[in-house]
Amino acid sequence: QHIDATTDETVFFSWHGGEPTLAGLAFYRKAVDLQKRMLPQGKRLLNGIQTNGTLLDEEWCQFLARENFLAGISLDGPEELHDLHRKARHGNGTFNEVLRGYQLLRQYGVTTEILCVVNAFNAGYPLETYRFFKALGARYLTFLPLVEREPGLPGGVTPSTVPAVAFGRFLATIFDEWAEHDIGTVTIQTFEEALRTAFDQEHTLCIFKAECGGVPVVEHNGDVYSCDHYVDPAHRLGNL
DSSP states (O other): OOOHOOOOEEEEEEOSSOOOOGOOOOHHHHHHHHHHHHHOTTTTTEEEEOOOTOOOOOOHHHHHHHOOOOEEOOOSSSSHHHTOOOOOOTTTTTTTHHHHHHHHHHHHHHEEEEEEEOOOGGOOOOOHHHHHHHHTTHHHHHHEEEEOOOOTSGGOOTTTSSSSSHHHHHHHHHHHHHHHHHTTEEEEHHHHHHHHHTTTTOSSGGGGGGOOSSSOOOOSSSSSOOOOOOOOOGGEEEEE
């Protein structure tokens, strides 16, 4: 149904989570096999996976490279910033495991984007965070604001939520450095979207569009939603 409903030449599947690698490599081998069998002539297939990188090994990376997956990896800055919120079950930080996964993806030539969640703490270190990513050789970056809703707290959000002004200053500081040194070598999603307005181009990111809903969400239990920010009973469209 997703393939049939896609009007573009490229049919895009985005594998998100939780942690999508927990589904196992056999799941994705089967999924790609089904995609190829059902893909009409003239259409192009593209898969993207968003992962914390901790389960990636050579077999995973060989598969992702062979099937031309795009891979987003969650990394929130240098070790002391990343490990503040990104912990394993035993309570230790996951920085070294994530970095190992990122380097494996690069080693196998997988097109890799770093997704950095900006919280109330790392928002205070914009240049340290950005320069760290550049030192890793990152070509594609996305900065996402952490918003944890908690109705009983002041402002309705947790203390870890990045304040609006702090997030703005974080982006503005990085923009100045990017504009001076890195245009054409580092792609930062928010800046690219902002520049589309200057060149009278249509936005590609749903939150900037006049109408959203172009990225349907299917949960693990088959529930369907039109946006991953509104996965709640009031916005449930149905179940597959």
